[in-house]
Amino acid sequence: MIKLPQRVTMPAEIEQALGLDRPGTPRLLAWSILVGGGAAAATVRDLRIVTPRGETIVRSWDAVDQAVWDQDSQMLLVSWVGTRKNTPLEIQDDIGRLPEVVRERVQSSVVLAATVPMPRGKPARVALRRDPEGRLLAQSLLPPGVKADAPEVKSVIDGALADLWAEAGEQGLNAGAPPAL
Incomplete structure (x- = not known):
């Protein structure tokens, strides 16, 4: 037993x-x-x-x-x-x-994630994650010293997140359009 x-x-x-x-x-x-x-x-x-x-x-x-x-x-x-x-x-x-x-x-909670090279330094991470209600949300995690509002950073992060949203849609993980970034 x-x-x-x-x-x-x-x-x-x-x-x-x-x-x-x-x-x-x-x-x-x-x-x-x-x-x-x-x-x-x-x-x-x-x-x-x-x-x-x-x-x-x-x-x-x-x-x-x-x-x-x-x-x-x-x-x-x-x-x-x-x-x-x-x-x-x-x-x-x-x-x-x-x-x-x-x-x-x-x-x-992580649905999709990617590492994104940043100008002059360590890479950033972007991810689509599920919140407690099951909705997808986008996150970007920048290394120390990198400012999210810097034009060269914002465009790279926005592009990486757009790629994740597109992949989520292709895989049927995303019901609806991505939220505004």
């Missing part, structure tokens, strides 16, 4: 702190306690964090640029779209495979 792992339940105070105790809350996929207090949880719609300092962060998967896991330090470093600020999560007790679930959810 195969013994299945026992389902671990989240303590009520953590569930409440993460806002998972209300009706209509998205389904919980994984969660972990953080060193120094706080917790992080992955739901089908978003990543929810209460930091050891008490800051609450709730962001949908399309707002997470990337999450890098370091097994040795038990640190999950979350980078956000639209900011250079990262959120380090030092996992105390990885009860529910949080790092793996975060990686899977971020990757599943």
